[in-house]
Amino acid sequence: MGLFRWSQSRSLWMMHFCTGCGAVEMPPTMTSRYDMERFGIIPMATPRQADILLITGYLTVKTLKRVVRSYEQMADPKYVIGFGSCTINGGMYWDSYNTVKQLDLYIPVDLYIAGCMPRPDSIIDAFVKLREMIAKGEANGWKRYRENLEWYRTNQAKVFNVEKWSAIEP
C-alpha cells in the first residue's frame, strides 16, 4: 500500500471553503509567486473531487452547517486544514454570540495554520507538513470522524439547537 500512500501524499486536490478573510491569501499561493502546484496541489471546484478541505476563516453557525455537509460529500481519505486563529479558538471573535469557537469539535481538523490570516509561505509550509503527516500515516482525521461520529453529531446538534441532526442522508 506504500504506492497509494505515496501517491496520496504527492497528489492533493484542494477545495478551499472561503468563509472568512483567509481566501484572499489563496491566489498568491496558487499562482506563479508561490506555486503550490509544485507539490501536486491543485484547487478543485467540487467537494467530490477534493482531498483537502481548507477552512479559511471564522465560521458562523449558518456556514458551519454547510461546511459539515461539504465535508460529508468528500471521499476518504480526506483532510481538513484550519486556516488562521479564528478556527483554532475563535480568534478575535472569541466572545461573539454567532461564531463557532473551536472547529475541532464539529469536524476533525488535521492541521491548523496559526496567524490572523497567515501569509502564503506559511500556507506552503502547512502543505509540506501535511504531506509528511500523510506519508507517515498520521493525518487520519477522517478515521477519527468515522469512529466517533456520534460525538461529532451531538456537538453539531447542540450548536444547531436541534436534538438530533444528520448532514445529508435522511
Add this chain to the structure above:
Amino acid sequence: MVSPILAIVIPLAIAFLMPFFSALSRKSVKWVFLAVIAFNFYAAIMTFLRVLSGPILVVTAGIKPPFAINLLIGPLGGLLFLLFEGVAFLYAIFLLKAEIKEPVHRFFMLFLLNVAGATGMILTGDLFNLFVFLEITGISAYGLVGFKRDKKGLEGGVKYLILGSVGSTLFLLGVALLYSQVGTLNMADIAGRIWMLKKPTLYAAFIMFLVGLGVEAELFPMNAWVPDAYEGAHDTVTAILSTVLSKAGLYALIRVVFTVLSPQKAFLDLLLWAGLITLLLAELSALRQKNVKRMIAYSSVGQMGLVVFAFGMGSLFALQAALFQAVNHVLSKGVLFLSLAIMGKKREGLELENLRGIGRELPVTGLLFSIGALSLLGLPFLSGFWSKISLLLSTADLKLWVPLGLVLLASIIEAFYYLRTIGVFYTGTDFRFRETAFIRLLPVLVLVFVILYLGFRPGVLAPYLKGAAKELVDRSGYIGWVIGGLKP
C-alpha cells in the same frame, strides 16, 4: 303486367281525393300515401325487369303515335323510374314518424303530385307532355318548400317559384319554337325531322332548353335558388328535391340535348364547362359553410355539376359513368339528408357547432352519415368510388387534362369539408346513448345497404348503364322504336 301509365294516373287521382281521406280519419292519410307509393314502386319494379329485353311503348287514347301522347321507357327511363319510386317509397316510410305542420293532407297531396310529375317527366315521349309534368312537379315543389311557412321556408319557396316559373316559360318558348318549325310535339318525330331546322333556330332552341331546364337541373347561373330552398324546406322535402326532382330535371335536359336536338360538339362542350363551373363554384362555397344542411345542399349542387360535366363528355363510357354517378348521388344524398333529419331532432339548430359530438350520442346515425359521405368522396369499396374512377378514366380517355385536374381539386375540397364535419360529429366526450326509433332508421339502412352492395358488386348495374348509354347515343334507334314497328 302493370302498365306504367298507371304509375302516373293513380297518384294524380289519389292526390285530389286526399281531403276526403283526411276527413275519414286523420291517421289514414299517411297510410294511403304509403300505399300509393308502394303501388308505384311495384309498377317500377315490373317495368324495370321487362325493360332490358326491349323498350316499352305505351300509347294513350288509342291513336298511333306520332299523333297521340305516348310513353316510351327504354333502359334509361326504367332505371330512373325504379330509382325514383324506390327512393320515394323510402321517404314515405320515413314520413310515417315525421311531425308535419297542419294541414297534413295538403302536404301529402303536394308530395303525391310531385312524385307523379317526376315519374311522368321521365316516362313521357312527348315534348309538351314533358312541359306539363315539369309544371306539375314545379308547382308542387314550390308548395312543399314553403310548407312550413317560417321565414326561411317562405324565402326559399318564393325564390324557387320565381326562378322555376321563368325556367319553365323559357322551356315552353323552346317547345313552341320547335313546334312552329317541325309541326309535331312527339319527341321521336321532332328528332326525325330536326334536320329541317336551320342552324340559328336549332341553337336558339338549345339555349332556351338549356336555361329553361338548367333551373331544374341546378346548373351554375340558374341554381342560385337551391341552397335557400333546400335549407328552408322540411327535411324530407329537401331529400326528395335533391334526389328525385334534380335528377328529373337533368333527365329532361339530357333527353332534349341528346335525342331531340342531336348531340352536337358545341352543345356538349357548353354542357361540359357549365357542369365544371357549377362543380367548382359549389364546392368552394361549401368550404366555409357553417350550417351542415346548407353545406350538403352546396355539395349536391356540386355533384349535379359533376354529372352534367360527365354527360358533356359525350363518349359511351362517359355516359355510363355519369349515370352511375347520378345513381350514387341519389343514394348518398338520401342517406345524408335523412340522417341529418334524425340528428336535427336531437339538437336545436343544424349549425356545425351545436352538432358537436352527435356521432357519439347517435352512433348508428353517425356511422350511416359517415358511410354516405365517404361513398360520395370515393372511399374504395363503396359505390361512389367506382363511379368516380370510371368518370375519371373516361376524362383521361378524351385527353381532357385540365378538367381532370379541376375535378380532382374539387373532390379534395369536398373531402376536406365532409371529413371536417364527420370529425366534429365525433369529437367530445361520450354522451348518453339515445338512438332514434327503428322505423326512421330503416330507410337510411336500406340506402346504405344498397351503397355497400353496389360498392362490392357494381357489375349488377353494368348492363342497364350500357343499355341507357346506347339509348342516348344512337338517336335513330330511339326514333325507330316510336315511329317504327314497336307495337304498344
Add this chain to the structure above:
Amino acid sequence: MVILEFFLVLIGITALGLLYGGIARKWSARIQRRYGPPFYQNFLDVFKLLGKKNTKSHGVMFALGPVIAFTGIILSLFFLPLGNSRPLLSFEGDIFVLFYLLVIAPLGMALGAGEAANPNATIGIARGLTLMLGYELIFFLSAIAVMVKFNTASLWKIVEIQGTFPKWNLFPFFLSAFAGLIALQGMMGEKPFDLIVAPHEIASGPMVEYNGKYLGLLQLYHAIAIVVETGLFVNVFLGGGSILTFILKTFFVFMLAVTIDNIMPRFRIGQAVKFYWKYPLIISLLGILVVFIWR
C-alpha cells in the same frame, strides 16, 4: 499473441497519454513562469484517485458511464494505425467506423453524468454535445477531402499512401489540415473550446459528481483520448513513419494545442458553435474545392 500485443498497446498508449498530460502541465506552468508539478504528476493523480475509498455513486448507470467511456476509447484503439504498424482490425472497419466509435465515449460519460442529476453536469453535457455539432462536421469535411482525393475510406491505406516526410498530406491539403487542427482543438476540449469542463462556470462540468475510482477511470480515458485524437489527425495529415515518429508527431500536435490553450480565453457556447460554422467551415470547403480543381 494478438491479445498480448493489444494489452501492450493499451498500457503503452495510456502511459503515453499520462506522460503527455504531465509534460503539458509542466509546459503550461513554464509559460506562466512557475515551476509546475513533476512530469509524472498525472500518474500520481490517477493512483491517488484509484486508491480512494468510500466513493459515492448515484446508481448503476452512473457507475457504468465511465466504464462505457473507457470501452469506447479502447475500441477505437483497435482501428487506429500507430505509425506504420497496421492496427489489429484494419480490415474490419474503415474511417467511418472509427468516426462513429469515437462517439461512444462521450455518450457513456454523458449517460453517467445524466444519472447524477446535477444541473452543472447536464449543462456541461448540453454544451459538449452542442460543441460536437461544430467540430465533428469540420473534422469530417477536412478528412473527406483526403478520402475523395485518394478515393479510399480505409485509414490504413491513407497512411500507406503518404509514406515518409516530404509526401505528407499536410502540404497538398494545407487548408483541410488547418481546419482539421481547429476542429482538433475543440475535440480535445482545449481552451478556447473547453466549455465542457469550464471549472469556473460549471465546476468541471460532467465530472462534477465523479469521485474516487470513477474519476480515475475518466482520467485514463482522457489520457488515451488525447493520443487517439491527435493520432487520428496525424494519420490523416502527417503520414506514416515508425512508431517513434508517430509519438513525436502526436506529441508536437498536442503541445501546439496546449500552447493555444494557455493563450486563449474561453468562448461562450453560442459563439463557439457559430465560430465553427463560419471560418473553419469556409476553410474546409475551400480545401475540398482545391481537391476538385487539383483532380
Add this chain to the structure above:
Amino acid sequence: MNGEMEILEKVKKAFGEKAETAPKWERQSEIKVPLELLHPLLGYLRAQGFGHLAMISCVDWIEEGEFELVYHLWSYEKRLHLLVKTRIDRENPTVETIIPIFRIAETYERELHEMFGIDFPGNPNLTPLFLEDWDGSPPMRRDFDTRKYVEEKYGMIDLTKELWKREEPVLEGENGED
C-alpha cells in the same frame, strides 16, 4: 443651510408642534415625532423628494424602557440627510411596516425583528436572516449577556491557561523553536 430650514419649516407647518425639528450637523437634521405620526410624516417626506431610505437603526434606551427607531432618509435633489426618530415601548415593541412607502424597508425590518425582537405586522418575510437555528433572546438587546451565552453554547476557551493541549505530541524539529 437654507434648504434644511425650508424643509423643516414645511414639516413644522404640516405637522404642528408635535414634530420637534432640530438641525444637527451640516446637511443633517432630525425630526422627533410620536408613533402615530410616523407613517404620514414618512409619506409626506417621500413626496418632498426624500426618496432614499438609507437605514432603519434602533437605540435601546433600557433605563426608560423604550426603543428609539431612527429612519435615515436622504434626498438626491436637496442633498439632505433627515433622521426621523420615534419612541416605542420596549416590552412588546410593534411598529406597522412601512413597506407600502419604502419597499426596501422589508430587509431592514427583518433584521430589526431578528436583532431586537421588534414585531412589524404586515411584513411578509420576518424569517431569520443571519441567526439560523437561534435559540437565545434577541442578541442586540442590552439585557443580553453575550459572555454567558457563549460560555454555555460554545464552551469558553480560557485563553489565560497554557496552550490548549492536543492528544498527539507536538513534533520537535521544524517549527518547534520559533
Add this chain to the structure above:
Amino acid sequence: MTFWVIASYFLGGIVAYVLARPSRKIGAFVALLFSIYPLYALIPALDGGFYLRFTVIPYYLHLSFRLTLLGWFFALIAATLYSLSLFSAYSEKRDSFFLLSSMFSAGGLMGVFLAADYLTLFIFFEIMAFFSAFTFIREHRRSALKYIIYSLVGSYAFLAALLVINRSTGSLEITPLSGFGGSVPAVMSLFILAFWVKSAVMPFHPWAPSAYADSPHSYTPFFSGALSKSGVYGLVLAFFYIFAGFFKSHHAFGYIFAWIGALTALFAGIYALLQDDAKKLLAYSSISQLGYVAFGLGLGTSLSITGSLFVALGHAVFESLLFFVIAAVYIRTGTTMLTEMGGLIKKMPISFIALLFGIIAAAGIPPTVGFPGKWMLYEAVLEKGYPLLAGAIFAASITAFLYCYRLIYSIFLGPLKKEFRDVREAPFPALVPLLLLLIPLLFFGLFPGYVVDVTDSILREFGYLGVPHTPAKLLSGLGTFNGLAVGITMGAAFVIAFLVHAVFSRSRKVSELNNYTAGEVAEGVSMHYVADFYKFIERELHGFLKLRVEALFNWIAEGIGGLGEVLRRVYAGDIQAYLVYLILFLGFLFTLYRGVLRW
C-alpha cells in the same frame, strides 16, 4: 395465399370491432390473433413468388396482386410492426373503433405492397390513408384532417399520373415504361408525389410531426415505422422499375433528390433538437431517417440503394422501438412532455435499457442496426465523389446523436419527480414489443449480410449488381465493415473496462438529493435541466428556423378558403340578383353563338 394475407386484416378488423364492444381486452386479443396469421403466412412465402389475379369486382376493373421480393421485404416489416403495436394497444385498452380502423389501415398497407397494378395500388393507398387518419380523428381532428388532405393531394396526383399512363400504354400493369408518349418528367413527378408526401420527405412533410405526435401512442410505431415505408416502396418502384430508363439517363434528377434527402435529414434533425414533446421529437427524427432513405435512392448506385433499404429496415426497427418506449412511459406517467418527466430509470429499468439500445441504434453506433445502412450510404457518396453531400449527411447524424441523448436524459435520467414516486414498470404486454425489437436491432447490426442477401436479390430484379458481402462483413470498393468483429471487440473492451472498474473499492449508493444542493432542495424547485435543453443552438439558428415551408401550404389553403368565402356571397343574394344571373347567362349564350345566330 396473398389474398388471405390482406383479407385477414379486414376480417380481423370487423371481428375485433364486434368483440371489442363488450370487452376491449378480448377485442385487442382477437385482433392480435388475426394479425399473427399474415406474419406466419408471409415468412415462407419467399420462394413461392407468384402472380394472382382475380376480379373481385366484375366491373371493367379488376384487382390483381403479385408477391414481389421488394413487396415481401416491406410487407414483412409492416406485419411484424403491426402485431407488435397490437401488443401495446392491448395494454392501452383501446376501444373498438380504433381496432377497426387500425386493422383496416394495416390491410391497406399490405394491399399496397402486394398490388400488381396501379389501380389496386391506388385503392389500397386510399384505404390506408383514410383509415390511418380515422384512428385519431376523434381526439385530434385538426392534425388528422391535415394528414388526410396532404395524402389525398398526393394520391390524387398519383391517380392523374395513373390515368395518363393508362391512356398511353393501355394497361394498368406495373411494368417498366418503355415507349412512352407524353412528357416523362411531368408524369414521374406526379407519380412520385403521393409517395413523396407519404414518406414525409421535405417539403411535403408538415403533416408528419402533428400526425405522429397526435396518433394513439400504441399505433404511432406502426404509423411511423411501417406506413412511411409505403412511400419508400413507391419511390423505389418509380425510380428503379417504372421510370428506370428516365432515371438512369437523367442524373440531375437523382442528384437533386439526393440533396433534398440530405437536407431533409439535416433540417428535420435540427428541428427535432428543439422539441419539448417526446412524440414530436421522434416524429422529426423519423422524418430525418427517411431523409437518409431518400438520399440513398437519389444517388442511385447499387451500394446507395442497398444502404437506403437497410436504413429503411433500421428505421422501422429502432424508431418503432423508441415510440413503443414512449407509449409504455405514457401508460405509467400519463404524459409525453419531456419537461414533465425525469428520473424514471429508478422505476422503469427495462424501458430504460430498451430506450438506451434504441438511441444507440438511432445515433447509428456500430454494433446496432442503425450503422450498416449509414455506412453504405457514406461509401456510396464517397464512391460518387460528392464531399458536400457526405458532409450534410454526417451533420444530420450528429444531430441524431444530440436529440437522442436529450430524449433519454429528460425521461429517464435526472432527479425523480414527486408524482412519479409510486410508478411501476410498464405492464408486460407493453414490454413485449420492446424486448422483441431488441433482437433484430442487435442481430442485423452484427450480421448485416443476411439483410444484404435479400436486398441483393431485389436489386438483381431491377438490373443492379448487389453489394459484395459475407454474413457478417460488408465490403465496398473503398472500405470494409465487419459487424461481428466490432461487436466482439466491443464486448471484450467492455469486459476489460469493467474489470479495471471492479478491481478497486466498492462504491456506496447515495441518496438522490446528495449532489448539487447537498440535500437542501427548496420546495417545488426542480433540479432537472431539461426545458430549452439546446437553447444556444436555437438562439444561433433563430433567423433560419423561422422560415417554414408549412407557411406556404397554409397560405394556399387560406387562399382557397377566402375564395370560397367570396363565392358564397353569390348564393346569398336575393331573388333580383338571381334573375340578373339568369339574364346575364342568356346574354352570354347569345354572344357566344353570335356567329351562328348571325344577328
